[in-house]
Amino acid sequence: MKASLELLASLIGGALGLGALVWWAVRCLRRAEDPVRLLVKWAVTIIAVAGVWWLAWHLQGGLGAVAVVLIGAVVGVLLSTLWAPHLGALLAKPFTALYDGGDVEPEPQPFYSIALAKRKSGKPLEAVYEIRRQIERFPEDVTGQMLLAEILAEDLNDLSGAQVVIERFIQQPGHQPSDVAAALNRLADWQWKLGQDPEAACATLERIRTLFPDTPMAAQAAQRIAHLSGSQPVLQAAADPRRIPVQPGVPNLGLLDNTAALRPAEPDPAKLAEEYVRHLQVHPADTETREKLAWIYAHHYRRLDLAQDQLEQLIQMPHQPPRLVARWLHLLADFQIAVGRDLQAASATLQRIIQMFPDTGLAAQAQQRLTTLSLELKGQEPAQRPVPLGTYEQNLGLKTAWRQVQRQAEQAAPPSQPSLTPSDRAGAWQTDQSQTLTDGFGPWSRTPSGR
Missing domain, CATH: 1.25.40.10 (Tetratricopeptide repeat domain)
Structure with a gap:
């Protein structure tokens, strides 16, 4: 019974060893670059080892043992030369696998x-x-x-x-x-x-x-639906374009003193606000239209409360990207500075960005703007009224010149000559000025010949 168990154990061990050897051989053949060449090497190795073993079994003692040793050495050198590339690759494999991934099979994927x-x-x-x-x-x-x-x-x-x-x-x-x-x-x-x-x-x-x-996908889809719902006229115009008559241009455009009348008419903010309100009643999730309506409330109607209400609805909408929420808060701060002139409210609005998105670039941007918010408020203050100039004496320069002529006349007049009256002096000054203008070189540049 014991011998039978030992025989069974040896058979099982041999079968497992043979199975492991076959698995290893198949695995090597699959990974080999040239499987046929690898099979030839295995065959040569098996034949050489078997031959040396047979010689060692039959040539025992004396010169036969020496011959077996010499033949084994020669066969060993030949086999080492045959398997040296494989042994070198086996030793270098742990290092080369760091760069080429080793024997890991690449994940199959489609190629287009x-x-x-x-x-x-x-x-x-x-x-x-x-x-x-x-x-x-x-x-x-x-x-x-x-x-x-x-x-x-x-x-x-x-x-x-x-x-x-x-x-x-x-x-x-x-x-x-x-x-x-x-x-x-x-x-x-x-x-x-x-x-x-x-x-x-x-x-x-x-x-x-x-x-x-x-x-967020649903919010984006709702936004697109709001813009696509009224796009049928645009598609019809693109499919069947109409000819638009070109009006003649304005003649002598560069000679006009004022071109304000040639500018296209600005859209009426009141009509735009009505259109936006009707559109938002049908598509309340349209963020772009609501933002435009807030801008009209703030800059045209100067109603900060209505503009803030529209922006707060945008901020409270679910699944909105953080960059858009921060943008709307910055816009609200702009309105509070430009329309409400409330530095404290604008600072609180920017603090909301820091609290909602801490440790982000949006928070850093809001913190940086807080340092310059007072300068923004000063930039929005109305310019000071110009200081009115006082009322000064008229013809001040002419009177200074008349006094100079008067002193010259008094110095040139003889002592017995009566002094000139103011009217005579003015006439003399006018005569001298007309002579200067006629000559073009001044009263002392005339030659004795009158040239």
Whole structure:
């Protein structure tokens, strides 16, 4: 019984050893660059080792033992030369694996370089064939399915085929919500631009709000719906452009004293506010229109309370990006400085940015603006009134010149000559001035000949 157990144990051990040897051999052959060459080396090694072992078994003692030792040494040198590259690679493998990844199998992934080259060369059908070949191997690949839909819609004008690809992609389980929302957004773009169908585009965007409610994707979809809802006139104008008669230009434009009448009329802020209010009643999530309405309330109507109410609605909207929230708070601070002239309120608004987004670039920007907020307020103060000049004596320069002429006349007059009256002196000064103007060189530059 004991012998039987020992025999069974030896058989099991031999089978395990043989199995491990076969697994190792198959693994080496799969990783070898030249499997046939590796098999030849194994065969030569086995034959050489077996031959040396046979000689050692049969040639025992005397010269036979010496011959076995010499033959074994020669065979060892030959085998070392044969296996030296493999031994060197085995020793260097831990170091080279740091750079080339070693024997780790690369993760299989699809390649679309051939399809992209076919598309750029004007062969969209061949590109579609190459993409479908890759999708057969990787049926859930996002890039391949979106590329296929893009080629069908934009290159082959097959919008229905692109929609089928997008629908199949959405029905596949395991995709990220952001990828599904991006696919539906692309389909909405094609329906609006290529299909000229804003209603279908809005319906596709509504699916995003249905699939992912209360998410940033839903907020973005609502924003797009608000802008696409009134785009039918724009599409009609693009599809059937009308001829606009060109009016003749203004003649002698450069000679006009004032060109204010030629400027186009400014849009009426009151009418714009009415349009924005009606639009927001239908699409309250339209952040762009609400921001424009707040600007009109602040700068046209000078109603800081109404502008602040619109901006607060924007700030309190869920799933808005932090950069937009910080932008609206900065805009509110602008209104509080320019319209309300309230430094304390503007500082509190900027502090909200620091509290809402601590340790971010937005907080650092708000903190930097706090240091210059008082300068902004001074820049908004009305300019001081100019100091009015006093009333001064008229013709001051002429009177100074008249006194100089009077002194010259008094010095040139003889002692017995009566002094000139003021009117005579003024006449003399006028005569001298007219003579100076006539000559052009002054009263003392005349020559004796009168030239």
